[in-house]
Amino acid sequence: MELMNHARAYRFLQGVLENQQQDPFCGKCSAWNNTLNNTRESLAQFEKEHATVIGVMPEAARLLTEARDGFAKLIGPAEPAGQKKSGNCKLPQGVCFVKASLALLQKV
DSSP states (O other), X not given: OHHHHHHXXXXXHHHHHHHHHTSTTGGGBHHHHXXXXXXXXXXXXXXXXXXXXXXXXXXXXXXXXXXXXXXXXXXXXXSOBOTTTTTOOOSOTTXXXXXXXXXXXXXX
């Protein structure tokens, strides 16, 4: 079940990044860009380490494939910048849609 939760979390984070890429601030943010790059690497490592188990769990394999394919389609900003530091992001201090979603994956 733990592997399935990881698959669900990767797919969730991919959806958040895809959605937030269209946001006028998140899509240009270094937090968004760093999360995308780090999660791509993390997913590749996860799939490598669990290839045998993933192979016998079709639903987990499907979710991981959707996440991997979705991450591959996302393009980071040319010049990412911290939107909070630059004063553009008006979310409350300590709140970031992308970082909160990454934290969910890390807690699984």
